[in-house]
Amino acid sequence: MPASFDISAALHLQVQSLRSPRATLAQALDIALPAGAVHTIMGPSGSGKSSLLAAVCGTLAPALQFQGTVHVLGRRVDGLPTRARRIALLYQDDLLFAHMTVRENLLFALAAGPQAAREAQVAQALEEVELAGFAHADPATLSGGQRARAALARALLAQPQALMLDEPFAKLDVALRQRMRALVFDAVARRGIAAIVVTHDPADIADPARVTHLSAP
């Protein structure tokens, strides 16, 4: 177990090892991120990139073994259940709940409270991602870019202290990907949350100094 962690880091991930039943996927990693920074993890398929994110979020498959620590704003969270970690997740599939409107999807991410305040928060979040007119829309009727933005708004409404992005732009076309990337990185910087992006696309690298390459097991 690592002896110390970077108290100034918004997110500090220390990995001793991440093992599948057949191989060691990652080991001896130390990623410390200040608030608003974006770290990129790259590597070939099967190298354990997504599993690393799952370990940070606490959604690792039982067959995989993670040894290490995760600190968020100085608080150790790797022993906590996912919902208590305050780390939001964005997948390449938006995973908007199909039976809910866009507004209801966003409301789902908000803590209980006065309804008027919650509605106002949702309206503001939709405004931020340029979806103001789509509050009552069926998610299935939105375009890929609109769905991605709705998913981002939902993730940010939960007021996470860190954001994990698992190939979030992979399904978007080049132009849309660029706009979405800018939107995400801007939101991360403005809110001062640490983010880790798993990607195959070098264009997704926000800061060339913050890149980890995982190798095939």
Added chain:
Amino acid sequence: MFEHVGVVARVKSVSITEHGDYGNRRVSQQQVLVGQSLFSHRPVFVDIFLPITSLTTACALLLQHPQFAQALSLSLWSGMAATLLALGVSAFILSTGLGLRTDHSHSRLLPAMLALPHVAFALGCMLLLAPSGWLVRLLFAALHPWAEAIPFALDAPPPWQSTQDPYALGLVLVLVCKEIPFLLWGAWAQLQRPDLAQAWQAQMRVATTLGYSAQSAWWCVVWPQLLPRMAGPLLAVWAYSLSVVDVAWIIGPGAPPTLAVLAWQWLQDADPAIGAQGLAAVLCLLLCTVLVAGLAFILYRMDLRWWAPARWTRGSRSITESVLTMGRLRQLSARFKWREKVALALSADRAGPCRIHTGIHHDASGLVAALLVAYALVAAALVWGSVAGAWPFPALWPQSWTLQAWQQVLGSSGVLGTTLWLGLASAGAAFLVALAILEGLPARWHAAWFSAAYLVLALPALLWALGLQRVCIALGWDASAWGLWLAHSLSVWPYVLLSLQGPYAALDPRGAQLAASLGRSRWAYGWQVQWPMLRAPLAAAFAVGFAVSVAQFLPTLFVGGGRFATVTTEAVALSSGGQRSLLAAYALLQWLLPACVFALALGLGRKRRFAPPRMAPGLA
């Protein structure tokens, strides 16, 4: 007791009509009462844990019984024929494009077909096909202009056995018609899984780019992957077809009947030795179920080893050619030189465009239509029969109409009440148990529970009923409402669990992870996301449970000890009497009750309608 009917109904192997003998022996009211009493008195308790010596003696008695060999042959023949035909027809329907269609509107008809209990279907077929049934009347009316050229009189029911035939053809027909929707339901549970559907559609596209027609691609790519996943439903169909009692009693052969009916009759005997013989017959059915299923599994695996490597190198050859060139068939075809001819005749799918979504190449719509017409005819026969008054042969329409049967049915509030509370309570209990398994247990344990559910379905119905009776006696719940509820709940839960298998497997596990990452509890995710998304399958599962409970016959009789009557026990009891309209009314009610619950489930599971966006789209 007898109303004026023209329908031939049976007491064991004896047929009755109002108008003359018509080659069948006329029976007395007393005989009908004897037949009915088989289904109304308390069954004799036969302990399934017989001492081994008694069981050995019972087995020896069974083997020496003059009807045993023929009854067993009939059971094996009808069970195998029904299973293979139902599988073949279902596979053909699926292969013609219905399986992987993106819109599943056609599958909406399945619940209505599944809601029709086997007993009601058999009774409807009896009203249609019996020598004095509606179809024969229609046929005779059509033949009337040529009456003189026909060797038998057209003003009396024909002297043939179109139901309770000695070859069990009527039984096979009923079982095939009833099991096709069940197998389609089992297949669609797999085909509707987004992960499988996407992968199989993509694989079919690849196969079509390699020169396979849509149907060949389906047989070569999807079917080999789908068939192993249907092992459970197939085993259930085989076990049910082999050991069914109520349907075989109504429409199966009579002299001798199938082994299951024979075993059922022996189990009613007050003589313990005969009862033990009945138990031996039940165990024999279990042995047959296991042996044939095991043999089929071994053959399947062997065939796969032979066939699989060749299957992927067939290029644009049709499945017909592939089948004809495999293994032993290859030698046979070479010897008899019929391979090329048959292949040419049957491989029409070599040419033509590959249309994955709409590519019905070998059209199964006729087959589907025939199945729907059969169900519609059965429903019409039941409706007709329930309100028909005097209806002498060969009149096409009844002379009078009456609601007397319905008044009698609705007046028997006890029967209706028992059916309703039992159905709702057992479906509710089974529903909660299934939810507890799927929600409360780790996903890796689910497979074991699904296997256990199929194991229950694979047990011969009589053995299951005897086991339930044993459990209830041990609990002191025999012949009590609690015992009946327990017996129905235990009989219902496999169906409810299995009907939720597909929808739960189709759920994206990342949804729960995402909800957790948003700080929401498992309960909040279940309540706000998962269950609303699964509203339709959850409601349908409850309806399936209710329908299965309504259709229960043997557990009601064995555990209820004759103290509780449901619409099913009444319908089966009446099948051996001559009260056609009352029989039809009970059979129809047996369908209507589950159909109402299915309709409610459809309403509850209706997809939400969203309002259109109020502003023009912004960023694309």
